[in-house]
Amino acid sequence: MTNHDMVTAYSHSAIAFFDFDGTITTKDTLAELLKFKVGRVKYYIGLVFLSPVLVLYKLGLLSNHNAKEIMLGYFLKGEPAAEFNALCREFAETRLPALFRKGALSEIRRHLQNNTQVVIVTASPENWVQPWCQQFNLECIATKLKVRNGRMTGKIAGQNCAGEEKVKLILKRYNLSYYTKIYAYGDTPGDLPMLSLATDSYYKPFKERAY
Template sequence: MQYDFMKNYSDNSIAFFDFDGTLTSKDTLIELLKFARGKTRFYAGLVVLSPMLAAFKARLISNQRAKEIMLSFYLKGMPAEEFESICKDFAATHLPSLFRKPALTELRRHLQNDTQVVIVSASPENWILPWCQQFNIKCIATKLKVRDGKITGKISGRNCQGNEKVKHILKKYNLSHYTKIYAYGDTPDDLPMLSLATESFYKPFKEQLI
């Protein structure tokens, strides 16, 4: 669908935005891990994790399993309070540079036109939610398990990806209440979410950053 940046929106509408790759130019999980552990340690870890990454690319293990292995490797045992502090710092200092300018322009236009905006992401909510709260934006995202006050590296429930995005959306929202439903995504995993929309946009934003 051709994208129209000058479009006006109904106030009885809702817009669902994928986060990584749609609003941002990079995978924010990777950027968060670099921020939390330092680039040297992060890239050294990729060497250790290379068999897992190869298995994931060959589709021998699921996205959720691969994500949990990576999260466990870098974060397991970190106090949850420390992790939350790192995520808030990342959201405030590093996340803004990762956003695509046209994507933020579109998101802000929705907000100005009283469209309810919801971020729906497979990345953990820990650094997305602090950003969303600044603008009264709702957030549906993957949740991490915490045990005894520490990060376990495991995901609570299912990774918020593909059909799981649809399940979460339908659990929280009665879409029959909205005259317009917008959805934005950039990968095949976003297609189930886009199928819910009255107007969907696949890879709509250019590689321009703020």
């Protein structure tokens, strides 16, 4: 933990960890970002091409990490990183708002009003989640994508931020003994390790449609 993180922790008595896709949003934002990038027709043509990969993943014969890299490689490999990041910022500003659950945003606002430290913890790449978090002074732990010579490689830097990796990254950044209240919100079995860290955990808490 850095000195900045320690100072931040001491200024809060509570911290809240939110999963992003499916918890705050109604749809998987990686899929929506790719549709935004290449168009719906090319996206679905790509899914047909990648269907053997998706079948292997559904059968449990291919890990989430490897399946995700294959998909990222198909759609992003060789893309100039600066152009991709600009597109991600545009996506965060123009498309993400339509995907949010009203109840999730209300809960985040409530935490912020109560001086709770709010952290988004997601398997989605930081390229579009971080810009959204910055708008509302939220902290972000997300999957990182590799860049080589200024271009996207389609590879993940380190591990996909899912399951136990969420816990590992949370504990690396935050000393939870500083907090009297720890909240966690998630919507899939992969979020259960993160929820187990909390004094107050919520599974699939937001049911309403996006607005």
